[in-house]
Amino acid sequence: MFAVTSPMPPAPLQRLHFDWLQSAGVQLAILRLDLVDPLISGNKWFKLKHHLEAAERAGARGVISLGGAHSNHLHALAAAGKRFGFATLGLMRGHAVETPTVLDLQAFGMELHWLGYAGYRARHAADFWDLWRERYPHLFPVPEGGGGLDGALGCADIVHQARSQLGQLDWQDYDACWLACGTGTTLAGLVLAEAGQHEVIGAMAVPAHHGVERNIQAILEPFASKLAPTSAMSFRTDEVLSSTGNYRLVDASRGGFAKTDSALLDFMAHHEAESAVPFEPLYTAKALMVLREAVEAGQIAEGTRLIFLHTGGLQGRRTFDLASARR
Structure with missing residues (x-):
């Protein structure tokens, strides 16, 4: 993995x-x-490298991250998960919509949760990840955009x-x-x-x-x-x-x-x-x-x-x- x-x-x-x-x-x-x-195109491969090493050290079975309906970051992350065999979950900006990117995320096996716009804006709150860590303790959080x-x-x-x-x-x-x-x-x-x-x-x-x-x-x-x-x-x-x-x-x-x-x-x-x-x-x-x-x-x-x-x-x-x- x-x-x-x-x-x-x-x-x-x-x-x-x-x-x-x-x-x-x-x-x-x-x-x-x-x-x-x-x-896994462009700068995304480079940005993911150390995040995925950290996930492996933590003994995680996959990763969870954030992005929108056209997110290059989530697209690369989902593709990596499918290719290398780890689970991926995307916390999505806005409400459910069908775009070429979203269709790819689903085809790559990424689980999607649509947060709405207010819910997505809350991602900077100090306790944002608490709920998601409790719900998905086997997934390693990766910052938005692989930042x-x-x-x-x-x-x-x-x-x-x-x-x-x-x-x-x-x-x-x-x-x-x-x-x-x-x-x-x-x-x-x-x-x-x-x-x-x-x-x-x-x-x-x-x-x-x-x-x-x-x-x-x-x-x-x-x-x-x-x-x-x-x-x-x-x-x-x-x-x-x-x-x-x-x-x-x-x-x-x-x-x-x-x-x-x-x-x-x-x-x-x-x-x-x-x-x-x-x-x-x-x-x-x-x-x-x-x-x-x-x-x-x-x-x-x-x-x-x-x-x-x-x-x-x-x-x-x-x-x-x-x-x-x-x-």
């Missing part, structure tokens, strides 16, 4: 050659975490994967990492792995009040003395929401979580066609669009070399594809 804790599959690192990059003299390589596994320190420590491996492939690009080094942020867990893991060597820039797919900065600080605080500030990359903008010597957060939410518009969808379609890399509109496309805006505004210096993380999430775009097909 819990064999998902085996070594991480490799994610290819490849150059992107968009016109706006070449015009500005900026080099960009994308780490294709979407290709590590067809179901927390264990999730971040697993994501630290992402940096090592990228660095091991720099020679294939004829790069000696890079200036910063750029990625979409939902909870900030993956960014925190990258900051830990970088240990001040390179800046990490998070394009927030959620508005500032969702607590991303607070989550990141909670993870990084015990390691503050070991995270020597790096020299800041040439990234200048009034849109920076938070900045330290190790990371920056910029707004990519376009007005709210899961908010999309025609400009974003057109951008995604164009860049998918040009690169043959599939994106999705909630995270990766938003992060790439904000990066283009920064490059075109002259906020990133000529000669800068960036690593862009494709954090996966492609299963979640199926609902958008279905909605587009109906229009």
